[in-house]
């Protein structure tokens with residue numbers, strides 16, 4: 001007698017259940033496949049979504065989640081900050097890099113006199129926020145412009161080029177006279193940063209010192225949150241004098257949104273698993289009906305109700321384990337693809353991705369087990385004499 | 391064939407049970423395995439009540455060979471189900487070794503059935519995916535004694551003349567061979583009674599005769615009582631005792647024979 005037979009002899013119900021599964025191969029495979037689909041749906045969506053979330057969070061962090069942006073609130077008399085306001089902000093935030101900017105849309109005048117809208121930011125020194133890529137910014141920056149990396153690539157602009165800007169036409173009526181030509185002195189390095197413009201001009205070029213936004217650069221996200229709170233306390237007592245926007249709140253919001261979407265999709269996946277459960281129930285019911293006499297014989301020769309229930313539950317759980325095992329491999333592959341797309345490394349499974357995969361398997365097996373309860377109960381409660389009549 | 395089939399010192403429960411029985415001399419005259427008193431069995435179908443057994447008395451002693459005969463619908467299978475603890479009477483009592491079976495829970499009855507009773511069916515009811523050997527082992531598969539079970543199963547299959555068919559599947563066996571496998575299966579737990587419901591019903595006369603002969607031999611060798619339901623008069627001739635059921639009542643065997651009730 002082989003050692004295998006001895007080991008197998010220790011788990012007789014498992015052996016019986018496994019044999020039963022290989023009896024109706026097609027039916028078993030279909031039932032397991034339905035579980036597989038559910039597990040893949042939950043695992044792939046969950047783990048892929050986790051990778052997506054992770055990548056977006058990284059993006060936001062790259063964009064400087066340590067920054068706080070302040071803009072004029074709805075209840076402010078003017079829709080801009082003046083020097084007084086800046087001073088007040090500076091006092092409130094304490095030691096931190098405060099950069100006031102004025103942003104607006106202008107138009108670029110091209111050679112053929114056509115115009116194209118472009119976003120422009122006036123500021124003191126772009127180096128406070130960005131790195132210079134090509135060209136050089138003079139110490140005393142006047143009457144020249146700096147172009148963002150993306151815009152430069154897009155339009156083929158290089159340091160030394162000339163660009164003519166004009167105020168937006170409908171905004172400032174027919175003020176075509178206000179056209180001015182600037183020399184491009186520098187192109188910025190590529191940045192993920194939030195709220196960047198295409199073109200940067202020295203603040204002296206603006207018609208007034210009315211700032212549309214203040215950026216406060218802190219050293220940590222905690223500090224950013226504290227600054228944001230301090231600003232809200234100081235200015236937004238009763239009225240919304242300023243709009244304070246820090247990326248940590250965006251991070252929180254994004255987490256919420258992505259989690260919500262992910263939960264919704266995983267919920268849809270779970271529905272497919274429930275459908276799979278119904279299919280397992282159906283398969284097991286058919287099996288039980290087909291094996292009615294056989295189960296009757298088992299009962300007659302001394303198998304208890306509990307034995308029958310256990311054998312059939314093991315059987316449906318095996319279907320679930322089979323489907324889940326193959327399904328989780330497929331889901332992991334899909335998740336690995338998502339990892340390499342979003343995170344640049346196929347093996348960068350986040351803990352939550354891992355949880356989704358494990359959860360999908362657990363849910364798959366549990367669903368199959370649950371799906372087997374009714375057929376098993378029915379089979380066990382069939383009276384052997386009824387099953388053996390005829 | 392090896393004649394020492396009853397030799398293995400049974401160390402498991404059914405053997406132990408029987409040892410006990412044999413050893414208690416005060417039971418000697420009274421070692422009835424199953425006894426029924428005024429047993430009534432009614433079936434409820436809709437508003438109608440069918441009385442399948444109308445208050446009968448019976449008892450099965452060790453090594454009895456009893457044939458239950460009677461026309462179709464006379465209650466033979468019903469009686470066999472009661473003997474086999476597959477059912478309980480509506481009224482009256484069935485006692486297994488003195489204990490009223492109606493006091494048993496379903497689980498108790500299953501356990502008692504396993505250790506006391508072997509079944510042989512008209513249509514064999516072998517499991518098609520198991521080999522002859524595995525089919526014989528099947529009732530003991532949950533016992534976790536694979537080695538002992540296998541040895542005993544092989545021994546039994548050899549005894550019923552299928553030593554060379556151990557690894558054949560049921561569809562590779564003839565009807566008579568299938569019934570032999572079923573008989574070996576019924577003996578794997580060393581039962582005290584073997585219950586057979588028309589065991590020769592699906593076999594031709596000659597094969598049926600062989601099966602009956604086998605019953606007769608096994609009865610002595612395995613120390614097992616055989617109760618067989620049959621339509622066939624010639625089966626009854628082999629038996630020690632004939633219970634003639636007519637319409638749920640036992641009629642006197644001789645009377646029945648003279649009245650020709652056995653014939654259909």
Ligand SMILES: Nc1ncnc2c1ncn2[C@@H]1O[C@H](COP(=O)(O)OP(=O)(O)OP(=O)(O)O)[C@@H](O)[C@H]1O
Pocket residue numbers: 433434435440441442460461462463464465466467468469
């Ligand atoms: N589950 C049941 N429900 C209702 N009536 C039943 C049931 N089982 C048996 N009967 C009835 O009880 C009576 C005896 O049936 P039983 O099966 O014991 O007859 P039998 O002697 O075995 O007949 P046969 O020789 O045809 O097998 C019959 O009238 C039958 O219709």
Ligand SMILES: [Mg+2]
Pocket residue numbers: 466467468587
């Ligand atoms: Mg019958």
